[in-house]
Amino acid sequence: MRDNDKKKVALFIDSENISYKRVDEIMQKLLDFGEVCIKKAYGDWRKENMRGWDEILSKYSIEPIHIITGNVSKSNSSDIKIAIDVMNVLYGGSMNCIALVTSDSDFAPLAQEIRTRGIQAIGFGEGKSRDDLRNAFTSFEEVGKQEVKEDLSNNRYLINLLKNAVESTMDDEGKSMVSRVGLWLKEHYFKTASSYGRDTWGEVFRALEDVFEISYGGKGDKVMYVEYRPKKPHRRYLRR
Structure with missing residues (x-):
C-alpha cells in the first residue's frame, strides 16, 4: 500500500483516569484509524493501583512516562505533561490524528485545540466521561460497553452502502483503508458505526466477512484494509 x-x-x-483493562479494546479500535506511530502512557507508576499496567505496556510497546506526583495534584502533573507532549507533536x-485516552473532562480544551489546528482528535473514555469531554473530540469512543449486537449479515442496505464506500475510496489494488471508508x-x-450497533467500522466489516475481505498493511501490519469480495451474491438496492 502507498505510504501517503x-x-x-x-x-x-492518561493512565490514572482509565483502566488498563480497556487498552486491548482501544488498540483494536485504533486499527480503524491508521498506524499508531507514537504510544505513551502517563502516571505515577509507584502507586499500588497502577501495578496492572506493567503487562499491557509491554504487550503494545507503549512508552511509560513516569509522573512524580508527591503532594502535587494530578491535574498539575500528568495533565500538563500530556498537554506539552501533544503540543510538541502538533508542532x-x-x-x-491524535488519540487521547482519558475520562477526565479537564482534557476537553486540549481536544478542542487539536481540532482547531486541523488535526483529527479521537477520544477514548469510559461511561463516566462527561458530555463536555465527549463533544470536544472529532469523535469519541466509549470503551467498556457490553451490549447485544445486531446481526448485520442480512442488512442489504448496509452492505450496498459499504460497497459504494469501498469502491469510492479504494486504491489501485481495489482495497480501501477502513479509516477512509469511515470518513x-x-x-x-x-453514518457512523454506532448507527449499526458497533463501536468501529472495523467491527462492522468483521461482522460481514462473507461479503468483505479484510487484510492488514503498514508497519507491523496494523492498518486495516477492506475489499468488496462477496462469497455469495447480494441483491443491489442502492444506486451510486
Missing part, C-alpha cells in the same frame, strides 16, 4: 495513504496516529493515555507536523460515510451519509 496511511493515517499516522499519536496515542496519549512537529508528522501526525494527522467517506460520515461525509456523504452522516
